[in-house]
Amino acid sequence: MADPSSYRPKPGQIPDSPGVYKFRDEHRRVIYVGKAKSLRQRLANYFQPLVSLHPRTATMVTTAASVEWTVVSTEVEALQLEYSWIKEYDPRFNVKYRDDKSYPYLAVTLNEEFPRVQVLRGHKKKGVRYFGPYAHAWAIRETVDLMLRVFPVRTCSAGVFRNAASAGRPCLLGYIGKCSAPCVGRVTPEEHRELAEEFCDFMAGRTGTYIRRLEKQMMIAAEDMEYEKAARLRDDIEALRKAMEKSAVVLADATDADLIALAEDELEAAVQIFHVRGGRVRGQRGWVTDKVEAVDTAGLVEHAIQQLYGEESGDTVPKEVLVPALPEDTEAVTAWLAGRRGSNVSLRIPQRGDKKDLMETVARNAQQALVLHKTKRASDLTTRSRALEEIAEALDLDSAPLRIECFDISHLQGEDVVASMVVFEDGLPRKSEYRRFQIKGFEGQDDVRSMHEVIGRRFKRYLAEKEKTGEWGLPAEGRGRVDGDGEVPAEDGQDDGRPKRFAYPPQLVVVDGGQPQVAAARRALDELGIDDIAVCGLAKRLEEVWLPGDDDPVVLPRSSEGLYLLQRVRDTAHDFAIRYQRSKRTKRIRTSPLDAVPGLGETRKQALIKHFGSVKRLRQATIEQIREVPGMGLKTAEAVVVALAQAAPAAPAVNTATGEIMEDDGGGTA
Numbered sequence: 169m170a171d172p173s174s175y176r177p178k179p180g181q182i183p184d185s186p187g188v189y190k191f192r193d194e195h196r197r198v199i200y201v202g203k204a205k206s207l208r209q210r211l212a213n214y215f216q217p218l219v220s221l222h223p224r225t226a227t228m229v230t231t232a233a234s235v236e237w238t239v240v241s242t243e244v245e246a247l248q249l250e251y252s253w254i255k256e257y258d259p260r261f262n263v264k265y266r267d268d269k270s271y272p273y274l275a276v277t278l279n280e281e282f283p284r285v286q287v288l289r290g291h292k293k294k295g296v297r298y299f300g301p302y303a304h305a306w307a308i309r310e311t312v313d314l315m316l317r318v319f320p321v322r323t324c325s326a327g328v329f330r331n332a333a334s335a336g337r338p339c340l341l342g343y344i345g346k347c348s349a350p351c352v353g354r355v356t357p358e359e360h361r362e363l364a365e366e367f368c369d370f371m372a373g374r375t376g377t378y379i380r381r382l383e384k385q386m387m388i389a390a391e392d393m394e395y396e397k398a399a400r401l402r403d404d405i406e407a408l409r410k411a412m413e414k415s416a417v418v419l420a421d422a423t424d425a426d427l428i429a430l431a432e433d434e435l436e437a438a439v440q441i442f443h444v445r446g447g448r449v450r451g452q453r454g455w456v457t458d459k460v461e462a463v464d465t466a467g468l469v470e471h472a473i474q475q476l477y478g479e480e481s482g483d484t485v486p487k488e489v490l491v492p493a494l495p496e497d498t499e500a501v502t503a504w505l506a507g508r509r510g511s512n513v514s515l516r517i518p519q520r521g522d523k524k525d526l527m528e529t530v531a532r533n534a535q536q537a538l539v540l541h542k543t544k545r546a547s548d549l550t551t552r553s554r555a556l557e558e559i560a561e562a563l564d565l566d567s568a569p570l571r572i573e574c575f576d577i578s579h580l581q582g583e584d585v586v587a588s589m590v591v592f593e594d595g596l597p598r599k600s601e602y603r604r605f606q607i608k609g610f611e612g613q614d615d616v617r618s619m620h621e622v623i624g625r626r627f628k629r630y631l632a633e634k635e636k637t638g639e640w641g642l643p644a645e646g647r648g649r650v651d652g653d654g655e656v657p658a659e660d661g662q663d664d665g666r667p668k669r670f671a672y673p674p675q676l677v678v679v680d681g682g683q684p685q686v687a688a689a690r691r692a693l694d695e696l697g698i699d700d701i702a703v704c705g706l707a708k709r710l711e712e713v714w715l716p717g718d719d720d721p722v723v724l725p726r727s728s729e730g731l732y733l734l735q736r737v738r739d740t741a742h743d744f745a746i747r748y749q750r751s752k753r754t755k756r757i758r759t760s761p762l763d764a765v766p767g768l769g770e771t772r773k774q775a776l777i778k779h780f781g782s783v784k785r786l787r788q789a790t791i792e793q794i795r796e797v798p799g800m801g802l803k804t805a806e807a808v809v810v811a812l813a814q815a816a817p818a819a820p821a822v823n824t825a826t827g828e829i830m831e832d833d834g835g836g837t838a
Contacts, residue, residue, distance in 0.1 A: 171230075172214065172215050172218075172229045172230065172232070173215070174233075175232070175233060175234045175235060176215045177211070177235065182207050182208040182211050182212075182237070183207055183208065183237075183239055184206050184207070184208040184209070185206065185207060185239050186203075186204065186205055186206070186207070186239070186240050186241070186242060186243050186245070186246045187203070187204060187207040187237050187238055187239045187240050187246060188201065188202070188203045188204075188237065188238050188240065188246050188249045188250050188253060189201070189202055189203075189204065189207060189210070189211060189235060189236065189237040189238075190235070190236050190237070190253065190257075190259075191228065191229070191232035191234070191235050191259075191261075192232060192233060192234045192235070192236070193231055193232055193233050194233040196234075197257075198253070198257035198259050199228065199231055199232060199259050199260050199261050200228050200232070200259050200260075200261040200262060201250055201253045201254050201257065201259050201262055202250065203243075203246040203247060203249070203250040203497075204246070205243055205246075205497065207237050207239070211235065211237070214229050214235075215229075218230070222462035223462075223712075224261075224459075224462045225462045227261075228261045231261075242500075243497055243499070243500035243503075244500050244503045244504050244507065246500070247474070247497070247500050247501065247504050248504065250474075251474045251478050254474075255478070262471075263437075263457050263458075263459065263463055263467070263468065263471045272287050272288070272289050273287070273288050273289070273298045273299065273451075274287065274298070274299040274311070274312065274371065275287070275288040275296050275297065275298050275299075276296065276297040276299075276321075276364055276367065276368055277295070277296050278295055278296065278297050278361075278364065278365075278368075279293075279294065279295025279296060281357055282322050282329070282350045282351075282357060282360050282361075283321065283322070283360070283361060283364035284321070284322050284323060284324070285312055285316075285321045285322070285323050285364075285367065286323060287309065297368050298484065299368075299371045299450060299451070313346075314407045315367065315370070315407065316341070316346040316347070317345065317346055317403070317404060317407050318382075318404045318407060319363050319364075319366055319367040319370070320341075320345065320346055320347050320348040320363065321347070321348070321360070321363050321364050321367050322347055322348070322350060322351075322360065323341065323347065324339060324341075324347070324351075329351050332349075332351040332352065333351045333352065336352055337352065338351060338352050338354070339351075342354070348360055348363060366378070371450075379405060382401055382404055382405050383401075383405060385401055386398050386401035386402055386405065389401060423444060423446075423447055423487075423488065423523075424444065424445050424446065424486040424487050424488065425444045425486050425487065425488035425489065425490055425523070426441055426442070426443055426444070426476070426486050426488075426489050426490070427441065427442045427444065427490045427523075427526060427527055427530045428440075428441050428469060428472055428473070428476070428489065428490065428491050428492070428530070429441075429492055429527060429530035429531040429533070429534045430465055430468055430469065430472075430492055430531075430534055431531065431534040431535040431537070431538040432459070432465070432468065432538070433538070433735075433739070434459070434708065434711050434735065435458065435459060435711065435726065435731070435732065435735060436456060436457065436458055436459060436538065436541070436542075437456070437457050437459055437468050437538075438454065438455070438456050438534050438535075438537040438538035438541060439454060439455045439456075439457070439468070439472045439534060440452070440453075440454045440530050440531075440533040440534040440537060441453050441454070441472075441476060441530075442526070442529075442530050442533075443486075444486075444526075445486070452533070454533070454534070454537045455472070455475075456537070456538070456541050457471075458726060458727065459726075464493075465492060465493040466493045466494060466495050466496055467495070467496070469491045469492065469493050469494070469495055470495035470496070470497075470501060473489065473491075473495070473501060473505070473515075477505060477508055485505055485508045485509035485513060486509075486513075487509075487511075487512075487513065487514060488513070488514045488515075488516070489505065489513060489514070489515045489516075490516065490517070490518050490523060490527055491515065491516070491517060492517065492527070492531065493517065494515070494516070494517060495515075498515060501515060502514075502515045542732075542736065551729055552594065552595030552596070552729075552733070553568075553595075554729050554730075555595055555728075555729035555730045555732065555733040556568035556569060556570070556594075556595055556730070556733070557730075558724070558728055558729060558730030558731075559676070559730040559733065559734065561730075562713065562722050562724055562730060563676070563702060563704055563713070563715065563722070565675070565676070565702055567675070568675075569674070569675035569676035569702070570593060570594055570675060571591065571592070571593050571672065571673075571674045571675055571676075572591070572592045572593075572674055572675070572676045572677075572678060572737055573589055573590070573591050573592075573626075573674040573676075573677050573678070574589070574590050574592075574677075574678040574679070574680065574737045574738055574740070574741040575587060575588065575589050575619065575622055575623065575626075575677070575678070575679050575680070575689070575741060576588050576679075576680040576738070576741040576742045576744070576745040577607075577615045577618045577619055577622070577680070577745065578742075578745035578746050578748070578749040579618075579749060580749065583782050583783075583784065584749055584752045585606075585607040585618055586604060586605060586606055586607065586745060586748050586749045586752060587604065587605040587607060587618060587619075587622040587745060588602070588603070588604050588605075588741050588742075588744040588745035588748060589602065589603040589604070589605070589622075589626060589741070590602050590737065590740045590741045590744055591674070592733075592736075592737050592740075595733055597740060601672075602744060603626075604744070604745070604748045605622050605625065605626075606752075607621060607622065615681065615684075615685060616684045616685060616687075616688045617688070619679055619681070619685045619688045619689055619692075620688040620689070620691060620692045621692075623677070623679075623688070623689045623692035623693065624692040624695065624696065627692070627693060627696050627698055628696065630672075630673055631696060631698075673700075673701060674701060675701065675702065676701070676702045676703075676704065677689060677693075677701055677702070677703045677704075678703075678704055678705070678706060678734060678737055678738060678741075679703070679704075679705045679706075680705070680706065680708065680738050680741055680742055681705050681706075681707065682705055682707040682712070682714050682721075683705070683714050683718075685705050686703060686704065686705035686714045686715065686716050687716060687717075689703050689705075689716075690703045690716035690717075703715075703716055704722075704734075706734050706735065706738045707721070708738070708742075711724075711731065711735065713731075713734065761783065761811050761812050761814075762776065762783075762808065762811065762812075764811040764814075765804070765807045765808050765811045766807065767804065767807075768804060768807070768808070771799075772797075772799050772800065772804075775797050775798065775799060775800075776794070776797055776800070776808070779796075779797045783812070786808075786812065787812045787813075790809075791805045791806055791809055792805075794808055794809070
C-alpha cells in the first residue's frame with residue numbers, strides 16, 4: 169500500500185486551471201481518470217489524511233503511485249478528454265456502465281450507395297443511422313414490414329443484391345412491391361436514397377407531415393377518378409398508422425427527448441433510458457454498474473450522459489435530456505451536448521406535468537432493473553454457494569453459514585422502538601421465519617442497548633425450545649420419523665410435535681451496525697452461555713464487516729458475492745424493521761390523544777408534534793410552553809393538557825389480519 173504523501177506534487181506545481189488528471193499505479197497502469205475546473209483545488213482533496221477520505225477514494229490513492237495532469241482551455245474540453253481517456257485506459261476505479269450489447273436496433277446504412285434497412289446489434293458504425301434500441305427484434309421486423317409498402321427500401325444482403333443484379337431479376341420483395349429493386353435499375357441511386365431518407369424521417373418522428381401529404385394525394389387521386397391509386401394510398405396510410413400505433417404517445421407536444429433515471433444502493437446502480445421521438449417512446453435501454461468510486465447521483469448521471477452520447481452521431485442527441493439530478497458541471501455538459509448535436513440542448517430536471525410523470529415511470533423501470541439484477545445473482549445456485557464460502561473464509565468459520573439471521577433496530581426519535589429478525593437459508597430468504605419485536609423496556613435512541621435486548625430475547629427462546637425438543641430441535645420420541653421437510657408429520661387430534669419458531673439456531677448472526685452493535689450482540693450470547701454461533705456486523709455507510717473484539721473491520725472486495733449476500737440480508741432486515749415501525753407509528757397517530765381536543769385540526773396537531781418532538785414530551789409540557797407554538801391559544805392549550813392527562817394507556821397490538829392479540833415473548837411481539 170503506497171503512501172499518498174510519497175507522490176504528492178509540491179506546492180505550486182499544480183496549475184489553477186481546467187484539466188484532466190490520471191492516477192497511475194506502480195506498474196504505470198492508469199487506475200483513475202478525473203476532470204476538474206481547477207486542478208489545484210481538486211487534486212488537493214486527494215491528499216488529505218486518509219481517515220477524512222471516503223473509503224473508496226482512500227483505496228484508490230493508496231493503490232496509486234503517481235499522478236499526472238493535462239491542462240485544457242475550457243471545461244468542455246476537459247469533459248471530452250476525460251471521456252476519451254476513460255475509453256482508452258479503462259481505469260479500474262472509474263464507474264463504467266455495463267452496456268447490454270444484445271439490444272437490437274433498426275439501422276439504415278446511409279454509408280452505402282444503395283442504403284439498406286436491417287436489424288443490427290453491438291457496436292455502432294459510422295455512416296449508419298440507428299433507431300432504437302428495441303426490446304425485441306421481431307417488433308422491429310413487424311414495423312419494417314408495414315413500412316416497406318410505403319418506403320420500398322432495399323433490405324437484402326450484399327450477396328443477394330449482387331446475385332439479383334447479375335441475373336437481371338429482382339427478388340420476391342421486388343415482385344410484390346416491397347422493394348424498389350435498385351439491383352435491376354428500376355430506380356436510380358438518387359431516387360433510392362431519397363426513399364431511404366424519407367424512411368429515416370418517418371422513423372425519427374416526423375410522421376404528421378408525411379401522412380397529411382399522402383392524404384392530400386389520395387384526395388386528388390379520388391377527384392381525378394384514379395381510384396386504384398387512391399386505394400393504394402389509403403392502404404399506405406393505414407400501414408403507416410399501424411406502425412405508429414406500436415409506439416404509445418406519452419408526450420402530447422411531439423417532444424424529442426431522452427429521459428435518464430437511476431436506482432442505486434451502496435454497491436450498484438441501474439440506469440434506464442427512454443428515447444422519446446415525436447412524443448412517442450421509440451426505444452429503451454438500460455445499464456448496471458458497480459460503484460467502484462465515491463460517486464453521488466449527479467456523478468452517475470454525468471457518467472451515463474458521457475457513455476450514452478460519447479460515441480453517438482450528432483443527430484441522435486435530442487433537444488431535451490431529462491435527468492433526476494444535474495451534473496456538477498452542468499454548463500460544461502450542456503455545451504458538450506450542444507456541440508454533439510450542432511444546436512442547443514436543454515438539460516434539466518422535470519418538475520411537473522407529463523414529463524415528470526414519465527420520468528417516474530422510467531425511475532420505476534430502473535428500480536425493477538436493479539431488483540432483477542440482484543435477483544438473478546441471488547437465484548443462481550453456484551453464485552450462492554460461492555457467496556457462502558466467501559463469508560466463511562472472511563469470517564474464519566469452520567463451515568459455510570447455511571442459516572443466517574440478521575437483526576435491525578428501528579425507531580423515530582427514540583419512540584416506537586422496534587426490531588426485526590430475518591432469516592436466510594442457503595442464501596435465500598425464508599420469510600416464514602421472519603420475526604419482529606417490540607422494545608418496551610425503555611425509550612430513547614440507544615440502538616446498542618436495544619440490540620442487546622433483542623438478541624437476548626431471541627436466544628432465551630432458543631434455549632427454552634432446545635430444552636423441550638432436544639439437541640436436534642425435535643421431540644425425543646419423534647426422531648427418526650420425519651417427512652420430506654425434516655419435521656415431524658402431524659397426526660389428527662394430537663400435537664404435531666413440530667419445532668417451535670425459535671428452535672433452530674443460526675450459524676451466523678448479522679447485525680445492522682458497526683463495532684458497538686456487534687459487541688452488544690456478542691455480550692448477549694455470552695451471557696446465555698452460547699459460544700457456537702458466530703456474530704458479525706455490516707456498517708451501512710462504508711459496507712465494512714465488523715467482528716467482535718477486532719479494532720479493524722474486515723473489508724471484502726467490492727466484487728465479492730459474499731459481500732453482496734451480506735448486504736442483501738442486512739437490507740432485508742432494515743426494510744422489514746422500517747415497515748413495522750411505520751405501521752406502529754401510523755396506528756399511534758390515528759389514535760392520538762390529541763384527537764379528543766375539540767377544534768384542534770391536523771395542521772396544529774402536526775405543529776405540536778414537530779415543536780415538542782413526541783407526544784411523550786408534549787405530555788410533560790406546561791400550558792405556557794404549549795402556547796408558544798404558533799396558532800395555540802390559552803383555551804386550546806388547556807384542552808390539550810386535559811386531553812393528555814385523561815388519555816388511556818395504549819391498547820395491546822392486534823394482528824389486523826386475524827384480529828388476535830399478538831403474542832409477547834416477555835418484552836414485546838415476536
